[in-house]
Structure formats: structure tokens, C-alpha cells
Amino acid sequence: MDYDVIIIGAGLSGLAAGIRLAHFGRRVCILEKHGRVGGLNSYYTLAGRIMDVGLHAMTNYVQRPVKSSPLTRVLRQLRLSYDDFQLCPQIISRISFPAKELQFTNDFAFLVQEIAEKFPNQVDNFLKLADSLHGYDDLPQGGKSVSARQVLNSFLSDPLLIEMLLCPMMFYGNSQENDMDFAQFSILFRSIFNEGFARPQQGMRQILQLLVEKYQGNGGELRTKCEVQKLHVCQDQVVEVQLAGGEAAGDQMAGGQASGGQAAGDRAAGDRMPDGQRLRAKTIISSIGLPETWALCSHWDTTQGEPRPGELSFVESILITDVLPSQSLGFENTILFYSDTDHFHYRKPDDPVDLSSGVVCCPNNYQFREQVSKEPLSGEPLSSESLPGEPLSRETMSKEPLSEGIIRLTHMANFDLWNKLDKDAYRIWKKHCLQESAKKAERFIPGLSQHIVVQDMFTPKTVQRFTGRRNGAVYGTANKLSDGRTPIKNLFICGTDQGWVGIVGTLLSGISIANKCVLY
């Protein structure tokens, strides 16, 4: 055996699993397709600025480590210190519907007060709902999915309030269309309303750097630009992990993943790739998604049905402004969720983008510590050199993203429509959507369009290309695998498709799989 455990994907869940396993002496190797770690939550450079990808806010904020809070659990399990995250709490967020608005902060009592004012006859029932969620186990359990809409209807009689509560929960982690699993709702409700939003002082890069340092410090091996091409399965066991070899790897990345639905067997038969290196390990943990993992396996018992990729994807505009939104544009929200209709439609739209709802995030609007972004991380000059990936140029380092305004706009989008556009049409649509999306945000941030200096947009296609998630489905498949077990005995799934969302949830997922499937 080359390793005790091979982990596919160096995203948050893969890194967390790796840290646990390496800490307890397992020989671990993480294989990452890309040059940079992070997966769905990473960063990239845009016109000399380092921009977060994925992260709007970290949920599960606590002011200090509290027993059994998800964040405390993560820190303790990974032997990380609370102070290393340098969490900056949010200022104030808003849910905006045509008839009413609700504001919320990291103080739950504030939201209760808002509901008492805007929905006076609902507040008692809302408190009963919140109480009932308190006892709900925050670790996803197997078993039947319960409809969140049904449960909410049993507590609340005002449909508008139900929609307004569902809106942020769905945007921040629901892989299902129109309704939501109640257990997921419960986890998100507490992580957003009871605990709250925060941002690490230096963004996603700071968390990733901590995790990679910890993992490597524990003796874990990390291989980047190392794509898994196939998992050879024999008698319900993965016997070999075959890496993509040579130039064929690039071709497969671009072409192979775009066509979903093809049976794994067909692909194996037509496989003409030169063989890459083969690795052996007792246990394989995959964080790349359930349908995506299934597609790598030479054999998989599909009597339970084939794993289907999720359908929900998003576009995200990133707008850099020459003024700070709170100072010059009057926009003080950290996160704003809006819907133009009283009934919130959470589903794959019939158009490339659905601008009738969305999320507006302003990363400037956190309570940053002194010397925003100038303070080097734990005494060391912050550089990407200890992180695998392209080193950042000096010029890149000198531009501090938070000295400028940033607005991020997220909307639901249709992968298929984006995917079938030819190159020119794709470019035109992207430009059009960027413009329309910014125009839409003008309602909340008047004057925004005149202050944009740099802009960029991710489409569902971008998401698929950089994360490998089919359909660009950031929240993964709708059918979660809550215990991480697959029909293949030594292959486990961690991350989004285990049913845990958000940064803290995803880290917990990796931890729980490492514990339950290997360590305990």
C-alpha cells in the first residue's frame, strides 16, 4: 500500500479530513486537480487583486469558543486556535421582499424584535419555531427527508414570513428545488440567525493557508495539479487510483466532464488515455461530489439508482468600485437577500439568469480589526508561497482588495442554457448579464454603475470548469449521502454531497468522515 488514505480534492472538507488523519498518524495523500487548493471556496486574482471565490460570509460565528458550537468543534478537532481565524463579525444584513423587509445581525434578539414589529401576530410562533430547532441535532442524520415548507407551515400562518425565512437559507445551501430538507433548514437557521456571519480578516486565503500548514505540519502529503482519472474497483473495493497521465489530462478536463449522464462503463470501454501513475490506499475519501466520484469508478452497483448531479447553479458578478459602498453609496448591509415576488422562487430558471431574486454581498461591510488587510498573518508576511499554486507577484501583493469597494451579486442560473452557447454568444450574454445584474443592484445601491472600475462574472460553466461540479451545481446533488458510505466498501464521500454546507459545515463533514470511517 502506498498510503493508508487517499483523499480526492483539496477543498475544505478534504483538507479537514486530511488534518485529522495525519494528526493520528495515518499516511495520507490529498490529490488536487488544480494548482491551487480550496475547491468551491478558493480565491483567484482579478486585475491584480485577490478575490474570494465562494465565500460571502462564514456562518456559525461565535464571539469566543463555546462548547458544542459547530465552529468550536471544528477548531478543537483540527487543533486550531480561534484567534487564527481572525473573525470579523458582520454589521447588519437584510431580507428584502416587495411587501416587507427584515433586518438581522449576529444578535438573535434583534431579528426577534424585527419580526415583532413587521409580523406582530407571528412573533410568538416564530419563537416556538426557533425553540424547536434548538433541540434538533445539528449533525445530519440518515433517514427520511422532511419538508421544511411543511414544518414552517405548521408553525407560522403568514406565508410571506415563511418565504422570507426560506430565502437566505435556500440561497446559502439548498441543493433542492422549491423546497428544502428540514434538517438542512434547521442547521442553516441556527448557523445564520442564532450564530451569525463573519469573515476572516484576510478572506478565504487565510483559512486555506492555515489548513494547508496544519495538514503538512502533521505530515500529510499534498499533490496539486494531480487529477484522478479512474478508480479501479474490484469486488466492491477500490484497488487502484489511477492518475491522469500527460497531455491527455487537459483534454479530459475540458471535454470529458461537460457531458453528464454517460455510463461509467461506456467511458471505460472507449478509454484511450495513456495510463497515468497508479496509487494504492486502504481507504479512499472523495470530496469531489457523489455523481462526479461515481463517474470515476470502473464499477458501481447502481441498484440504488445512479447518482444524479444537482440542477441548481448560480452566476456571480464581482464588481470593484472606486468608492467604499458604505461611505459613498449609502449601502451598509453585509449581505442582502432579495426577491421581487412575495413567493420566493428557488429553482433552475427558464432563462440563463433569474434576476428576480438574488444576494448582494459587500465584503467591506464587516467589523474589521485595526489596519484592515495590512496586518500580516501571524507575524509572517502573507504570501502564497507556502500554499501550492502560482506564486503571487509583488504587484499583486501590494494591492489590498479591501481598500477598494467590492460588491458581489449572486443569482440563480441555468447551466444548460449557458453551456450550449457558442463562444461569442457566451461572451455577449455574460456582458449583458453583468450589466443587468449591476442595474438590478442599483435599487439597493444607487449610483453603483458609475463607480465600477473592474468587473467579472462567474457563470455555471465557470463553476463546472473550476470545481468539476457537474452542472455547476455548487450545492451538489439533491440526494445527499448523509453517512458518506457508497456501495464501494472502502470509498467514502465527504463535503457538499454528504449534506453539510457552509465553510464550517464542510470542515465538519471532512472531520466526521475521517472519524467515523477511519479513526474511531
Added chain:
Amino acid sequence: MTQEEIKASILDIISEIVPDEDTSHLDPDVRIRDQINMDSMDFLDIIMELRKRYQVDVPEEDYPKLATLSSCATYLAPSLKDK
């Protein structure tokens, strides 16, 4: 290891797992989990660290014997006498 050394080692393990808790005033004869904030995942990590550091395996039915510092020392003394 003597019983005192075992207690010191357990304290060391606990402060690694829950660095934010004050372990300096732990009463050796009172349940550890009644004195500091530790949940079941944290407690399991004590078992894991014992395995990592001293190659001692504690079967699940014996977990209650690790409830206090003193009971830890008594229970672990035979396995750790040569470590």
C-alpha cells in the same frame, strides 16, 4: 509512568484538545466533564490521543473509567507502567 505522571499527561492531552478551557483547577476526583466544557467528540479525542501517544487501546465499555483524573490514573496505570 507513575499515577501522578499519568494525571499530568492526561491534563496535557486535555489542554491540547480544549486549549480555551482552564484546566489548572481540576479536582482529580470530580468528573472532568462536570468541570470544563468538553463534549463527547472532545472526550473521544482523549482516547485517540492515548492511542497515538502510548499505543494504549481503551475499549468502549471502559470509557466510564476515564471519567475523573484519578480514575484515569488508576485505570491506565497497568498499561502505562513501562512507558
